[in-house]
Amino acid sequence: DVKVTQSSRYLVKRTGEKVFLECVQDMDHENMFWYRQDPGLGLRLIYFSYDVKMKEKGDIPEGYSVSREKKERFSLILESASTNQTSMYLCASSGSGGYTFGSGTRLTVV
Amino acid sequence: ILNVEQSPQSLHVQEGDSTNFTCSFPSSNFYALHWYRWETAKSPEALFVMTLNGDEKKKGRISATLNTKEGYSYLYIKGSQPEDSATYLCARTAPRSQGNLIFGKGTKLSVKP
Numbered sequence: 369d370v371k372v373t374q375s376s377r378y379l380v381k382r383t384g385e386k387v388f389l390e391c392v393q394d395m396d397h398e399n400m401f402w403y404r405q406d407p408g409l410g411l412r413l414i415y416f417s418y419d420v421k422m423k424e425k426g427d428i429p430e431g432y433s434v435s436r437e438k439k440e441r442f443s444l445i446l447e448s449a450s451t452n453q454t455s456m457y458l459c460a461s462s463g464s465g466g467y468t469f470g471s472g473t474r475l476t477v478v
Numbered sequence: 479i480l481n482v483e484q485s486p487q488s489l490h491v492q493e494g495d496s497t498n499f500t501c502s503f504p505s506s507n508f509y510a511l512h513w514y515r516w517e518t519a520k521s522p523e524a525l526f527v528m529t530l531n532g533d534e535k536k537k538g539r540i541s542a543t544l545n546t547k548e549g550y551s552y553l554y555i556k557g558s559q560p561e562d563s564a565t566y567l568c569a570r571t572a573p574r575s576q577g578n579l580i581f582g583k584g585t586k587l588s589v590k591p
Contacts, residue, residue: 372521399577401578403581408487408583409583410567410581410582410583410584411567411569411581412581413578416578458521458522462577466512466524466527467512467514467522467524467579468521468524469521469522470521471519471520471521472521
């Protein structure tokens, strides 16, 4: 069964902390994505990557960075967490069969 | 329409009711239209990928139609059940991309027993 695994289901961090959200896929997909989902706003693309060491900004990259050192792993980094980054974060990878999503990380910044 | 729009935003129906909701998208530079079902505490699950005008797809009690010329897709659920309660997301493949999806805000369906 193919999978996209996000390392944490729930996370609580303090304002100003550096936060790492990890995502791993086992499908050998080249494309990986990070979205955030907020009530009334739908899924918004933060960053995506087409290949190892490649990254592209999505629609709302401010306050975030990413790392793709290995094909199967795509990390989202909040350099200095702020309360407006409290959200549900979804990772996805895509291949010929479409998108596969992780189960999400609900991050609360206090 | 510049982006993907879904309506209604939320829907409450009784068990056994049939229901439908709408996804609107730009008709130009169309490549593919995707429907996902997202239950609370789970990953979004792919329902349909549709590419051809007039396409109709079915999965159990759920079906979808596609009109690429006028830029809309309908999702139908026949005889709704409580387990159909979820957010239904529509997305279009972004033009000139490597498969990036542009999502609508979703329709949240609640089915009361």
